[in-house]
Amino acid sequence: MPQTMAGPVPRLADYGIDEATGFLSNPPPLRRLPAYFEPWEQVLDDLHQLLVAGALRTRVRKLPMMDTSRLGPKPEWHRAFMVLSFIAHSHIIGIPKVDTVEPIIPEVIARPWFAIAKKLELKPVISYAAVELANWFLLDPEGPLDLSNIAIQHTFSGVFDEAWFYLIPLGMEAVGAPSIKAMVDAQEAILRDDESAVAAALHIVTDCIDKMCVMLKRMYEKNDPHIFWSRIRNYSGGSKNNANLPNGLFFEGVTEIDADVNQCVPPPKGLVGTWRCYAGASAGQSPLIHSLDVGLGVHHASMPQKSSDSPATKAPAVNPMLEMREYLSAEQRAFFKALGEAPSIREYVSSLSSTSAAQIEFNNAIRALKSFRDIHIQITTVYIILQQKKEAASTGAMSPKGTVGTGGTDLVPFLRQTRQETIDALVKST
Numbered sequence: 001m002p003q004t005m006a007g008p009v010p011r012l013a014d015y016g017i018d019e020a021t022g023f024l025s026n027p028p029p030l031r032r033l034p035a036y037f038e039p040w041e042q043v044l045d046d047l048h049q050l051l052v053a054g055a056l057r058t059r060v061r062k063l064p065m066m067d068t069s070r071l072g073p074k075p076e077w078h079r080a081f082m083v084l085s086f087i088a089h090s091h092i093i094g095i096p097k098v099d100t101v102e103p104i105i106p107e108v109i110a111r112p113w114f115a116i117a118k119k120l121e122l123k124p125v126i127s128y129a130a131v132e133l134a135n136w137f138l139l140d141p142e143g144p145l146d147l148s149n150i151a152i153q154h155t156f157s158g159v160f161d162e163a164w165f166y167l168i169p170l171g172m173e174a175v176g177a178p179s180i181k182a183m184v185d186a187q188e189a190i191l192r193d194d195e196s197a198v199a200a201a202l203h204i205v206t207d208c209i210d211k212m213c214v215m216l217k218r219m220y221e222k223n224d225p226h227i228f229w230s231r232i233r234n235y236s237g238g239s240k241n242n243a244n245l246p247n248g249l250f251f252e253g254v255t256e257i258d259a260d261v262n263q264c265v266p267p268p269k270g271l272v273g274t275w276r277c278y279a280g281a282s283a284g285q286s287p288l289i290h291s292l293d294v295g296l297g298v299h300h301a302s303m304p305q306k307s308s309d310s311p312a313t314k315a316p317a318v319n320p321m322l323e324m325r326e327y328l329s330a331e332q333r334a335f336f337k338a339l340g341e342a343p344s345i346r347e348y349v350s351s352l353s354s355t356s357a358a359q360i361e362f363n364n365a366i367r368a369l370k371s372f373r374d375i376h377i378q379i380t381t382v383y384i385i386l387q388q389k390k391e392a393a394s395t396g397a398m399s400p401k402g403t404v405g406t407g408g409t410d411l412v413p414f415l416r417q418t419r420q421e422t423i424d425a426l427v428k429s430t
């Protein structure tokens with residue numbers, strides 16, 4: 001849109017974004033719900049033991065129906081969403097490769113989980129909002145917001161690798177936080193036509209992305225790829241494009257009809273409720289990465305459909321990156337919209353000479369974001385593609401043709417496309 005028609009520069013505080021900590025809440029997330037909700041908290045306390053004993057599903061079915069209207073301020077709702085997300089996905093998965101997947105979510109979990117998600121304008125499925133943004137604390141409350149002091153509240157498996165898997169994205173949110181303020185500062189500077197201030201702000205953005213890349217590479221330090229593949233990743237899976245959940249998940253007692261309901265399959269005999277399909281958790285739901293894409297003008301186009309898709313099964317060709325935004329909070333989605341409508345940094349630097357500091361700094365930021373995506377593709381190769389091949393070789397199965405991510409995407413084409421779309425955002429000298 002022409003700069004003259006651009007919207008106002010968003011104020012971070014209006015979207016619950018902290019200038020210093022970005023999308024990490026300040027103060028940190030709640031660690032326990034009020035006493036009334038102890039039955040949920042106690043299941044979470046004993047989660048690993050219940051899973052090992054094979055007693056989790058029985059225990060969940062014995063839970064009382066809790067009244068969600070007794071939840072108070074927003075942080076309580078966020079914690080309740082996280083607690084139920086952990087309990088529900090433990091109930092679905094059990095122990096990976098030991099238990100069979102259970103597609104029916106009992107009413108005592110399904111109804112309150114659905115109600116809480118609706119209140120928060122989230123989807124009732126494990127997501128970045130639960131395992132990351134609502135699931136950390138500071139070891140020393142007075143200490144720094146970095147990996148020496150951030151800890152994970154809950155894991156499914158109880159292994160260090162899973163905690164590290166969740167910690168790295170949090171570390172990235174922390175080191176990347178100043179880039180959000182820098183992008184809106186750049187937009188303010190555009191309004192004053194202050195080229196050097198735009199350049200200075202973009203320099204901060206690049207510095208943040210460089211630090212995020214260093215953080216991302218630390219994934220290998222404490223998350224063993226085999227443990228990730230065999231013990232951790234299943235819990236993040238959704239019910240979309242999931243071969244183990246061909247009909248989706250059945251939410252007992254939830255009768256509301258919306259776009260996520262699979263209306264092709266009737267309820268299981270004797271039950272009332274709806275079959276629902278959702279993408280699972282992915283760090284691709286990081287609001288920081290989406291902000292960088294929007295702020296720097298990285299455009300995500302529709303994905304080409306696979307030639308093997310029959311016209312009847314073809315899903316709408318929405319880019320999964322845009323679909324992932326549906327799993328972020330309403331406030332965060334509103335922020336992306338406002339950031340995208342404010343003066344365009346890319347458009348502004350495109351109008352400058354190729355030797356201008358602002359254009360050079362802009363392209364540096366885009367190259368840094370492309371490096372992030374290169375490193376990430378290497379990580380998915382090590383943690384997913386190679387593990388999948390090893391597993392196929394050990395069982396004598398045919399090597400799979402495609403790979404579906406926990407977010408339900410066709411992994412390789414998707415990641416290649418987002419990397420290409422990042423490269424396409426570079427401003428070329430004319």
Ligand code: HEM
Binds near residue numbers: 172404
């Ligand atoms: C062992 C570590 C990781 C694995 C195995 C992994 C795997 C994946 C997979 C499979 C996808 C495709 C979407 C899906 O269907 O889930 C994806 C997308 C994505 N992931 Fe990761 N991921 C890892 C760590 C991270 C971290 C630490 C970040 C940082 C925030 C991150 C950011 C993203 C982003 C932004 C996307 C969207 C695609 C893109 O922007 O290129 N991932 N990841």
